Amino acid sequence: MAELIAKTPAEGLLPVTAGTMTLTEILPACVTSVAPFKGQEKAASAALKAACGMTMPGPNRATGKDGARAVWMGQGQVFVLGPDAPADLSQYAALTDQSDGWVVMRLHGTGAEDVLARLAPIDLRATVFKRGHTARTTLLHMMMSVTRSGANSFDIMVMRSFAVTAVHDLTIAMKSVAARE
């Protein structure tokens, strides 16, 4: 029987390197949006904690670590990246598969902050936007989710169809920053 070949959201676009910075695609095994039902926030958080080891993050925060991270995505909405969402969570929250809807990228290297300063209008200084902080903001004309995943690294998500433009815009900014060093 024929088989459908899967493509990643940034297939053929990444990785990109400029100076000391790299942009790579991250492929979480699964991405699930979790939106707790009315009054179920604590129960949802507990179920997530029990199954995946991290609580539901509050606004502008991410919990967990590489491989199993929960990222705040908006009012009453969290993305769990990595593990399958535990089945019992569906009692407390609307779960929706988003594994194919977003391109997840990591911008890493000294200068990563400067790269994003050319694309996003928010304050991403390390003293303000610390590890585990996340924000919904814009990447030039696109909406994005950005999470600080390390001293010099950010995890960036944009919707899948924007992958080409997002990689293009990030690459230009990376080269521009690298050219100044």
Next chain:
Amino acid sequence: MRVEGKGLINRDTRVGFSFDGQRYTGFEGDTIASALLANDVRLTGRSFKYHRPRGILTAGSEEPNALMTVGEGPSQSPNTRATTQDIFEGLVARSQNNWPSLKTDILSVNDAFTNFLSAGFYYKTFMWPRSFWEKVYEPFIRRAAGLGALSGKHDDDRCEKAFAFCDILVIGSGPSGLIAALAAARAGADVILAEEDSRFGGRLLTETYTLDEKPGHIWVDEVIAELEAMDNVRLMHRTAVTGAYDQGTYGALEQVSNHLAAPHADAPLECFWRIVAKQAVLCAGAIERPIAFPMNDRPGIMTASAVRAYLNRWGVVPGREVAVFGNNDDAHRTAHDLAAAGVKVAALIDSRPDADVSGDFPVYTGAEVVDTKGRLGLSEVQIRTASGTETLKTDCLAMSGGWNPTLHLTCHMNGRPIWNDSIAAFVPTPNMVPGLDVAGAAAGVFSTKGALKSGLFRAKKALDALGIKTPSIPLPKAEDAAYNITPLWQVAGKGRAWLDFQNDVTTKDVKQAAAENFASVEHMKRYTTQGMATDQGKNSNVGALAVLADATGRAIPETGTTTFRPPFTPVSIAAMGAGGRGKGFAPERFMTSHAATVERAAPMIEAGLWYRPSYFPRPCETTWRQSCDREVEMVRESVGIADVSTLGKIDIQGPDAAAFLDFVYTNTFSTLKVGRTRYGLMLREDGYVMDDGTTARLGEHHYLMTTTTAAAGPVMRHLEYVHQCLCLDMNVRFISVTEQWAQFAVAGPKSRKLLNTILDAPIENESWPFMACGPVTLLGVDARLFRISFSGEHAYEIAVPARYGDALFRDLLARAEALGGGAYGMEALNVLRIEKGFITHAEIHGRVTAFDIGMERMVSAKKDCIGKPAAARPGLVDPERERLVGIKPIGEVKQLVAGAHLFNPNDEAVRVNDQGYVISVCYSPTLDSNLGLAFLKNGPARHGETIMMVDHLRRLEVQCEVCHPVFLDKEGEKTRG
């Protein structure tokens, strides 16, 4: 001429450049201005209106005269100030506004007609005949008067935009700026120090001041070295802060590579910053003003501080016999510095009879310059003293009418400065921009010691506001000379006295404006154009309003100032719009089938940000219509495949999901069975149609809504609004899954046959009837299958996770082609839906109601919904409204066009007789006829009538029959087959 042993330039590195085709050599650290002066070039441009020869007036960004076009070819940069542009090897600069050459400029004939070209000249002269203005006068004036021009070609140079955030922004790096930055930095605040010059230091680089017995620039270097070593400090030189905006946001233009001979290929030319600062200290210094004495515009006449700057910073003296003319003690420094450097000082002329002057050069007190000579450069000046007039030979006159604090930024939010009599200048009013304080000369504190104290004090205030303790910083020992001045705004005498050099405005023009009752300073500005050039009157504003005050018999504070607006210095549109060129204008959204579609040579069209195929041409086809007709027939007769992933998909879950949908849709969804799909219509609150689409019930508390491509975002926003503002209590959650699923329409009589070759469990008509939906697996992949149709055919939409989109699209095409079918694009999709009378946003364009499109019965009588009460307003249910019908041509002419209007056959085709308009048209290969959807007054009651379609633009008059909007298979038998 260079002066040995002076200047901060690097004499070890020679730099070659050209000006007007002539090669010159300067040193590393030179600006074009300093290098030209070193090469004894005084003539650098022609004035705007009179084409008078002009030279370098200043040594900073306020320069009105020495504007040049730098670079060649598409990226040439006009109106570059020679005083701020560093030279680099190979730099090419050209003078502007002259023909055939700078030295022999034909249009300098304007200078002879001075009396005609005074203020208001254009308004008075070029009024008649009226039609001549646009065709004759304006083009001629634009050619005759002007500055540099862009190349008119596409410029490939790239600019960029960036954002920065800090606790304290210090603007300017003279003594007050440096001490403010140092205090803030040592206190631990996040500091940005912005300096428009290529080098930090401000006046400390251009004066002979010492700080703690050290030359000023050494102290600067020490402070900068300390700041550089700190993590909490960002030093931004070549960065002019150009505007103060709301909430502590400042615009700033950084020169990144336009001073480099061989910039990095990836480096931008300029970067436009938006800096958000909790506190800011403006330490922008002051600008020296000229004196309006007769014939004060010749090359060689400069501000006194500029002459000092060229001597002390660049080791250049702009003449061999320099005279100094001023009304204040500061001007004396120029004479002393020149004398100390061994330059001949022809005279020091002080307008104050009581001036305390000494020096080893001729000194005139109570004297004024009353005339000058020298066609292309100053050769002599005439001075008037108490005992008569005297002629002095000099090739450079350094003038000083006093200093104006550079307070522009403080006025960017419509604040007005206040007049300070003791320094005869305007000073900033406190708190005109929230969070912005002013220190040093910008605040009217002119001595170095005063500037240091002021900088430290304002830094402490900023730190206090942030709750940060200020460390104790000993101030370096510095000069504290008093600034004595007696205002001298204009010198009486024959000949023109320029105020605004860049726009050629003289004292006479200002007086004439006043005489003609343009007495308000804002009227005077517009009538004379004073302050309206690219320098925004930095040198001339205060002088002009002083002359106006005098002419109108008012005091200066009473006369007031014009409004300072951003940007402080010119910012190229390229920098402000950085990143927006070409495709940077908007992101591109690609479907998973994009690559396979482009491989098939399908022309792509934009649908919002998405790219969708128009049609899929086959080798023998030469027009889009051929492809489109074939694709339509293919769907009607076998099977077609179309990517419909761009339609919005919203996953809706929760116990109240059904109730929520009942509220947002006009029809009922709570009664929909699980595993079934229903067409839904959504109204705006004002009762007009918002969007339509199908919604599937995937589970008891789980729906999947689809929206049109165009309205995916607006519908999501609408749902959020309804939930958050109108029914917050509803326990419902929703999220977009548009991007999660790749979805393909499989349409045509052979659609099920095709699907059954890939579905792991084949379907039958009974098991999967029209409007059924549910999970399936195909080729081992979990998918969703919907039996819905936008073509009127027996059709399905199959959705798979987007990762399989590319593979499934290719697979479906191969299978369809084997069955005599294939891919179809937007053109065929449009024909298919018009044949069936299905609406799109062409029809539901925002001004139509459910009643207008014949869907009033879809507004359920049993329940409330958004827009229902508003839609019931009498005007919205009037039968005479323009309502949806079909039209078919029945006369000789068969062409139908969207946008054409409808008229009764015997009526004249004019507005008052308008019966409606055509909204969508196509050629239907199925019915071999052009078809149109139209909105016609009382349309549904007029089926069978004849109507005239008139398009005045294309001169078309087409006789049409009004008919039902569904042209094909009204009963929908095909979809159920």
